Structure formats: structure tokens, C-alpha cells
Amino acid sequence: MEKIIVKGVKELKGEVNISSAKNAILPIIAATILCDEKVIIKNTPMLEDVSVLIELLRELGAEIKYSNITDELIIDNSNLKLVDTIDSLVKKMRASFLIMGPILSRFGYCKLSLPGGCNIGSRPIDLHLKGFKLLGADINKQYGYVETKATKLKGNRIYLDFPSVGATENIIMASVLAKGETIIENAAEEPEIYDLANFLNKMGAKIYGAGRGKITIIGVDKLKGTTHTPIYDRIEAGTFMVAAAISKSVIDIKGIDDDNLRPIIEKLKECGVKFINYEDGIIVDGRGNKYPIDIKTLPHPGFPTDMQPQMMALLSTIEGGSVITETVFENRFMHVAELTRMGADIKIDGKTALVNGVSKLTGCEVKSTDLRAGAAMILAGLVAEGETVVGDVYHIDRGYLNIEEKFKKLGANIYREDR
Numbered sequence: 001m002e003k004i005i006v007k008g009v010k011e012l013k014g015e016v017n018i019s020s021a022k023n024a025i026l027p028i029i030a031a032t033i034l035c036d037e038k039v040i041i042k043n044t045p046m047l048e049d050v051s052v053l054i055e056l057l058r059e060l061g062a063e064i065k066y067s068n069i070t071d072e073l074i075i076d077n078s079n080l081k082l083v084d085t086i087d088s089l090v091k092k093m094r095a096s097f098l099i100m101g102p103i104l105s106r107f108g109y110c111k112l113s114l115p116g117g118c119n120i121g122s123r124p125i126d127l128h129l130k131g132f133k134l135l136g137a138d139i140n141k142q143y144g145y146v147e148t149k150a151t152k153l154k155g156n157r158i159y160l161d162f163p164s165v166g167a168t169e170n171i172i173m174a175s176v177l178a179k180g181e182t183i184i185e186n187a188a189e190e191p192e193i194y195d196l197a198n199f200l201n202k203m204g205a206k207i208y209g210a211g212r213g214k215i216t217i218i219g220v221d222k223l224k225g226t227t228h229t230p231i232y233d234r235i236e237a238g239t240f241m242v243a244a245a246i247s248k249s250v251i252d253i254k255g256i257d258d259d260n261l262r263p264i265i266e267k268l269k270e271c272g273v274k275f276i277n278y279e280d281g282i283i284v285d286g287r288g289n290k291y292p293i294d295i296k297t298l299p300h301p302g303f304p305t306d307m308q309p310q311m312m313a314l315l316s317t318i319e320g321g322s323v324i325t326e327t328v329f330e331n332r333f334m335h336v337a338e339l340t341r342m343g344a345d346i347k348i349d350g351k352t353a354l355v356n357g358v359s360k361l362t363g364c365e366v367k368s369t370d371l372r373a374g375a376a377m378i379l380a381g382l383v384a385e386g387e388t389v390v391g392d393v394y395h396i397d398r399g400y401l402n403i404e405e406k407f408k409k410l411g412a413n414i415y416r417e418d419r
């Protein structure tokens with residue numbers, strides 16, 4: 001089994017390039033289903049999750065080319081057909097449920113197995129289905145499958161009980177070719193939603209207000225091919241910001257600005273981290289004194305749940321009491337047990353974790369309980385005494401491209417091996 005081994009404690013130094021956002025690329029690839037002309041997606045990191053979605057589209061008949069040199073993805077969906085062999089791939093990755101909206105729109109029918117829960121919570125899809133139903137689809141759930149049917153989707157006013165990222169994206173994709181006007185209220189405001197809308201608008205869609213709580217979509221007849229460069233990965237950038245903070249180092253993070261990173265930067269500033277913005281990126285200086293802080297995860301523009309494990313690793317090393325409240329997912333504290341094995345002092349009380357910073361962490365065998373938890377283990381390993389052996393690294397590969405290579409370039413003692 002592949003493991004990532006980190007030997008602490010070393011100061012990091014240098015530059016790191018941030019990849020395009022996984023959470024922007026996945027809905028964008030799903031959205032290409034709506035178009036039967038060629039689409040080019042630039043700067044696409046070939047992450048595990050991205051390759052699952054590509055495989056899925058290929059099963060449906062898509063012609064897809066990828067260049068390792070230019071990182072360019074060329075998708076031609078002109079010969080797409082409905083097949084039922086995609087189910088095992090859908091089961092492999094939760095986010096593949098994002099194909100439901102575009103497939104329903106293109107074929108008037110879609111049947112997928114109901115996604116189960118995952119390590120961080122039960123993750124229902126009721127809001128996606130509520131949206132499809134309001135757009136005129138018949139929904140049928142039985143034998144572990146969900147079937148949606150509609151001869152022609154029709155625009156409607158849809159209020160989301162919670163600003164779900166996936167539901168907002170799926171409903172946008174289902175409604176761009178629907179008849180008339182769709183309004184999504186209490187929509188998710190994540191930057192990746194804005195990027196998806198931007199991509200679809202380049203193809204000829206009429207989406208207004210994406211990135212805010214009320215999104216209006218005016219249905220159009222057809223989408224045309226386009227070229228798009230997805231936004232940078234704010235969670236990868238945030239992970240390297242925490243790396244600078246935890247290892248008391250200076251890291252130059254390239255290819256980012258502070259617009260989409262404000263919630264993370266503001267919290268790190270409270271901790272004592274300093275930032276210098278320049279044209280091409282942000283220099284993060286984590287050398288100064290650090291202070292404990294309180295964090296509550298919230299939908300954007302609140303603090304992102306996808307940065308909660310990494311921040312917990314950092315706060316475990318800052319003397320004093322910090323409080324982390326997780327409000328987005330019901331079970332996103334699996335990494336607490338792993339950090340505790342490394343010497344962290346953390347108590348969980350319902351949705352809240354009380355982190356009492358310790359003077360030192362010590363390396364041991366730990367697991368990546370999910371994607372971001374795996375990143376948190378590497379961050380803790382950077383400053384733990386001795387060797388940290390991170391297992392279940394497939395979780396990390398779902399969302400970070402060559403994570404150990406990027407850390408190695410910054411001077412970390414990190415490598416991957418079969419153990």
C-alpha cells in the first residue's frame with residue numbers, strides 16, 4: 001500500500017504553483033454534456049477525481065484527449081449516448097452525481113444509483129432532486145436508484161433550504177437549456193459556482209448573479225463550444241498557507257490572489273501569519289508568534305469546511321485553547337483521532353472541537369480519513385518529531401496533484417513508498 005512519509009522538522013522555503021480547482025473542474029466537465037461541440041479546458045490537473053469523471057464521460061461516448069504537456073483537456077460530446085454501464089464509476093465518486101442535471105437536460109432521462117454517505121457525513125441529495133422536480137422532472141427512487149424523467153424541463157423558482165454547492169450546480173446545469181426563466185434562491189455562493197456560470201455563459205448560456213445567493217437563468221436553445229481556464233484551487237492554496245504557518249516558514253504561493261481566499265487569510269492573520277500580496281501571488285510569512293483562534297465553518301463566504309482539518313493541525317501546535325465548530329458536515333472530525341495519536345490534545349463535544357495547543361507533536365502511523373484530513377496529516381508531519389507515515393493516500397490523490405513533489409520542492413523531507 002502506498003504511503004506518504006514525512007520527516008519533520010524542517011523549515012520550508014521557496015515557491016509553489018497552485019493548480020486549477022478540482023471543485024471547479026468537476027462541474028465544468030459535467031457541464032460539457034450539455035454541448036455537442038468541442039470544448040477545451042486548460043490547466044487541468046489530472047487528479048484522481050478528474051480521471052474518474054473523464055472515464056465516465058468516455059463510457060457515455062465522449063471523445064476526450066488530454067495532453068500531459070499542456071494540461072489541456074479536449075472534450076467532444078457530439079456522439080454521447082445514454083448507457084447504463086456508468087454506475088460503478090458513479091459509485092466511485094460522489095461528485096459524479098453532478099452529471100444528473102446535464103444528462104436529464106440532454107436526454108430527458110437519467111438513472112443513477114443513489115449516492116451513499118461518506119466519511120464526513122450522510123450527504124443526502126434531496127436538494128438536487130427538489131430542484132429537478134420543480135423544473136418539471138418526475139423523480140422515482142427505488143431499489144437504490146434514482147430515476148429522473150422529463151420531456152422538456154421548464155424554468156421555475158427554486159428555494160434551497162441550505163446553500164448546497166452540488167445542488168446549486170446541478171440545478172444551474174439542468175436549467176440552462178430549460179424553457180423560460182429559473183431563479184435559484186439561497187444558492188451557494190462559492191467561487192466555483194461563479195466559474196461554472198462563467199464557463200456556461202461563454203458557451204452561450206444566460207446565467208446572472210452566480211456567486212451570490214440569487215441566481216437567474218434564462219433558458220437558451222443551444223450551447224456552443226468554448227475554451228476555458230478554471231479558477232485556481234483556493235483549498236490547495238490554503239493548505240500551503242497553513243504549511244507556512246505550521247512550519248514557521250516563508251512560502252511564495254503563485255497564481256493566486258486574495259479575493260477567493262479572504263476567509264482563510266483573515267483567520268490566519270488572527271493567528272499571527274503575515275501576507276504580502278503581489279501581482280503574481282501571495283507571500284506567506286509564518287515565522288512570527290502564533291495565537292489560538294476560534295473557527296466556525298460555514299458556506300462561502302464563511303470559513304470553508306474543506307480547510308477545517310488543516311487548520312486543526314495548525315491550531316494543535318499553537319499554545320492555548322482554540323475552538324473549531326463544524327456546521328457544514330455532520331461528521332467531519334474523523335481526523336481528530338489521528339491528530340491525537342500524534343500527541344494533539346483535542347476534545348470533541350458535538351459539532352465543536354476544543355483544541356488545546358501542545359508544545360510538540362510526534363510522528364507515527366496515521367490514516368487519511370478523507371481528502372483534506374490527509375492533507376492535515378502531512379501538515380502535522382512537517383512539524384512532528386520523527387517520522388509520520390500517512391496511509392490511505394488515495395484520498396489525498398483525489399484532490400492534490402503531486403502533493404509530495406510540491407512539498408519536496410519547498411524543502412520538506414517527504415516521499416511516497418509502498419509499505
Ligand code: UD1
Pocket residue numbers: 022023024026095121122123124125126127128129162163164165166167188304305306328329330
Ligand atoms: C462541495 C465540494 C466539497 C465541499 C462542500 C462544502 C465539490 C465537488 N465538492 O461538496 O469539497 O466540502 O461542497 O463546501 O465541489 N446537503 C443536503 N441535501 C442536498 C445536498 C447537500 O442536505 O441535497 C447537505 C450536505 O449533507 C452537507 C451540506 O449540505 O451537510 C453541504 O453539502 P454541499 O454543499 O452539497 O457539498 P457538495 O456539493 O457535496
